[in-house]
Amino acid sequence: MLASATLLLGATPASAGEVGALALSCKTSAGSTGGWAECTGSGKWRAKAVCDFESDKYADCVDQKSGTVRVYVPDCTFNIEKVVVELL
Template identity: 90%
Template sequence: MRKRAATIGAALAGAALLFGATPASAGEAGAEALSCKTSAGSTGGWAECTGSGKWRAKAVCDFESDKYSERVDQKSGTVRVYVPDCTFNIERVVVELL
């Protein structure tokens, strides 16, 4: 019984390591490939990224759901996208890697 528990425990630990490492390495690769800056005004804003990767900008709005820009599949260079305006106030603009 101890042998079985040890085998199951090792398998679960290996699976957790495998699944835990995959998203982190994908995120690190995306972060290295893009350099982004954002700006937010009273109700709107933009995000501008240089490099390559798939991303979109999110407007974090007060008192309503967040709003998103179109998705960008950027091969190189610099791309700026504007987020849809919030009705009341925008807190910030965030870049989401896809």
């Protein structure tokens, strides 16, 4: 199942235009318990697994200078709702 990227700047959702201004273009995918985020461009970000029935789980922060980077989120125990990209 492919989910669209939800991007955050601080606590405020960023629109696609804001993400372009930050030089990152991201996509996400979530399966039954895990998933990934992939960003192209430059910027600092991290991927978050939004899990059902437990706390969200985070991948390590990425300080991306260029190119494309894919990060896998830690697996949820029961079910993953979605993967979110947070801009830092």
